Amino acid sequence: MPAASREEAVQDEVSRPETSRSEVGDIGQAARQSAIVELLKVAPVAEELARRFAEAGYRLYLVGGSVRDALLGRLSGDLDFTTDARPPQVRQLLEDWAETVWDTGIEFGTLGAYRRGTTVEITTFRADSYDRVSRNPEVVFGDSIDDDLLRRDFTVNAMAVELPRRSFVDPYDGLTSVVDRKLDTPATPQESFADDPLRMLRAARFVSQLGFEPAARVVEAMREMAAQLERVTPERIQLELSKLLCGRHPRRGVELLVDTGLAEYMLPELPAMRLEIDEHHQHKDVYRHSLVVLEQAVDLERAAASDEEPEPEPDLVLRMAALLHDIGKPATRRFESGGGVSFHHHEVVGAKMARKRLRALRYPKDVISDVSNLVYLHLRFHGYGDGQWTDSAVRRYVTDAGHLLPRLHKLVRADCTTRNRRKANALRRSYDDLEARIARIAEEEDLARVRPDLDGNEIMRLLGIAPGPIVGQAWRHLKDVRLDRGPMEHDEAVAELYRWARDQGIDVTESE
Known part of the structure; x- marks a missing residue:
């Protein structure tokens, strides 16, 4: 089958909105074959490794996200394996085969290696138990692939392909979950999340990255157990939040965090924005408005695609700023005479709040600075009106934005969510005019390097x-x-x- 036809077949199989049980068998067989086709792309390295293990009397399985991504037609050059070999045997098999070997995860039974452009991680079968106080398991090596898959977070990550035989292992029906685009757990969600509460954030992240729908029992368990997130370190929460925001469907992931109560324990400023009426867009509360701004910022990001970069890298700073740009509104809300609502200086308060929250989540200093500065600057444009700014005001706008100017352009445009077409078009024309003036003055004065005339x-x-x-x-x-x-x-x-x-x-x- 030609490569293009294979890709279309895979997408058809895993993106059908409804699939009857009678169809799953046929679809499953085709999807398994498609997964094997994907695996062939990295077969030289994967099969070399598998043959080494087989010759030494051990079994090797491609497992978890690697199999899921193969089914989805998006397999990367980073592969995860599991094996019945213990870590010393794994090291021995890797050392004279790989270009590089590392053992930073060996206490958890994991060794990593690199060969010919492919990174592999190999973990001995696990049958861990958890104290359910911390997230740290008592590492216990297992002897069964089925038991190893049972301890994984979601059924879509609980599939394996044994190599070099290329036999598909799916004891918990993960393939059906992929076909139905559902997110469920191999064990009960309560057991899974009690073992590792971070899995609740991973659920929201997979909703964003893959566009899957969480099973009702998964959502219910997330609501029941949201407080368990307090067992997770800020660094791990930060990593999952960043991956969620950089997914293809970040709004869906954020909504799941808020609807299940998880956001209260990691980003409480988000649910605090609900029901706070926005003075410019009274048909939406501030929370819903912020979600729309996030979506529109992502659209503007993607609109910048080019032949050189057909799929632009997700911009975490822009997306975070879009989500948080109005978090200062609840603290600055004032009810005015005549029924109006004002939020004076919410950008100043919001910038401080953003800085404080991102510090608590252990974000790098440059991310904290960039996001908080965008929040601070996002309202500046609304003084521009119909072009009343002097050239001096335009210079200050550019200078204050500095390297953030391209992001500020996108954020300001994304912040226009009014349904009034005339008003939206007027705002768009005003910003077009501002950008044109910036370009003209920049041509004349090199605005990117504004310095005093004397050093x-x-x-x-x-x-x-x-x-x-x-x-x-x-x-x-x-x-x-x-x-x-x-x-x-x-x-x-x-x-x-x-x-x-x-x-x-x-x-x-x-x-x-």
């Missing part, structure tokens, strides 16, 4: 002063003047420096 060394020489706070104050004053007036001639900049110095009571002699 620190020249300021010290002209004023006859040593390094210290006065130099910085003078530099900032000259930068403000530069933003207001645009570029100045050297003599004009020197005269401005002397004028400022005299106003500050600094004794200077104009000797230029």
Whole structure:
């Protein structure tokens, strides 16, 4: 079968909205064959490895997300295996085969290796038990592939393909879950989530990444056990939240977090936005408005696709800023006479709240800074009106945004969710005009590198002063003047420096 036809067949099989039980057998057989076709893409490495294990008397299975992704036609170069061999035997089999071997996960029975562009992780069968206080299991090695698959998070990740035989192992009906696009657990959800509460976040993440629907019993267990998320470290929560936001359907994942109560334990600012009426868009509460802004930001991200980058990388900073841009509204809500509602300075309060929450989730400093600055700046454009800004105001907008300007463009455009077509078109035209003015001024003045017309060394020489706070104050004053007036001639900049110095009571002699 040609490659294109295979891909169409796989997509047809796993994306049907409804599948009768009588059809599952035929679809399952075709899907299994399609999965094997996907596996052939990495067969040279995978089968070499499998033959080594078989010759040594051990069994090797491609397992978990690798099999799921093969069924979905999206297999990557990172493969997960499980085996009945114990870690010392696995190491021995890898050492003279792989280009690189690492054992950072060996206490959990996992070794990693790299060969010819493919990364593999091999874990000995597990039959762990959990104390259900922490997330740390008591590692127990098992002897059965079925028992190993039972301890996995979801049925779509509880399938295996034995290599080199290429036999499909699916004791918990994961293939049907893939075909039906359902997310369920091999054991009961309560058992699974009690063992590892992080799995509840993984459920929301898979909803975002794969577009699957969680089974009713999974959603119910998430509601019952949301408080168990307190057992999970902020770093792990941060990782899952980032993956969720970078999925293809981030709104669905966020809605699941909020609807099940999980958001209360990781991002409580989100549910706090519900029912807070937005003064510009009174047909939506702030929470629903923020979800729409998130979706529209993702659409703008994808609209930037090009021949060189047909599938742009998800922009975590933009998506996080879109989700959090209005979190300051509940704290700043005021009811005005006449029935209106205002949220004065919600961007200032929201920026502080975003910074505090992202710090608590242990995000890197650059992500915290970028997201909070976008939240702070997202409302600035609404003073632009019909183009009343001076060139000085445009320069300040660009300078304050700095490297975030392309993201700020997308965020401001995404923030327009009004159903009033005339108003939406007017906002769009205004922002088109602002971008055109930015481009014109940038051409004339190189806005990306706005600096004072005199540097620190020249300021010290002209004023006859040593390094210290006065130099910085003078530099900032000259930068403000530069933003207001645009570029100045050297003599004009020197005269401005002397004028400022005299106003500050600094004794200077104009000797230029």
